[in-house]
Amino acid sequence: MAETTAASGRTPDSTRRSERSRRAIFDAALALVGEVGFARTTVEGIAARAGVGKQTIYRWWPSKAAVLLDAYLDLAAGAAEDGEAALPDTGDLAADLRTVLRATVDELNDPRYEAPTRALTAEGVVDPVLGARFVERLLEPQLELYARRLRAAQDAGDVRPDVDPRVALELFVGPLTHRWLLRTRPLTHAYADELVGYALHGIAARP
Template structure:
């Protein structure tokens, strides 16, 4: 006789977490950040409100985690890290191709576009976005660029904030204005052009 299989609380808890993150993204896409509430997220995810507050202190925290989970590395104690094979060109192409694929994916694109609309209109939300989402991801990118500087692959005096803008701003503009295709070839071309400016 096999006996009754006990449910695994860790797995159930992870399922709830993923359902909450998915619900938060869907609701931001559908009604906009301002109209989303913790109650609505809980109802959509099929959990109690207290379950959300056990893991997140506010609506903003849930929403930002839900976007980070879509993006590079996802949330976690280890933070965001970029590949470091020792070859900055190969590593940047890997990251930029992944970013381009992400922005071309409707499941990612719709909620991010909705969040961007809200950020444009709400300076407080924009500040939260920089602190919780964009800031940590940018720091990880700069850490990889610093490692390339130490290896002599990038100019030692290169302005790394500007370097990130050189890489990412054309991609964001193309995505925002829907002005051209987001392809792996486009990602590679951005890296090639940026490295021309940044190499020693």
């Protein structure tokens, strides 16, 4: 006969227990990276913080980077459920892009996202498998939202038909990411607005 819990008389739910452990591991990984940085975060530290054995972590993930990536994807998925999974389309392309870039600035400056994003970006450079998964699971879906909005703007006649949306979107997200990664200057809403103006209207002198 299966062993039952003394309090309820029911067989323990291993699926529920595994989910609790998974959530605890995700929370621990994100917290530790924010507190001590990725380099000083260890599987042992994550396990101790989560209250699980390190063998539990290694049963599900091959490395601390893999744990952090899944934790970050879970965090991003939760944020997506709270908002719209698309760029706004009010008919005003400039205003829509400013709205989204300002939200991106806020996210990159948010301690919950900043430390894990920096860690995964850096680790993805030296670990091509992790980097490819980071791009496929997180970056690519976000970039496609930009491309979709720019295609809609082409259909509306607001963007030239010969423009490649996948190249054009880099005019917005590329400089933002560059400034954030290198910390050359503060990442602000004003900067996001300037990017939109420069990208849509160019920098050459007008007649």
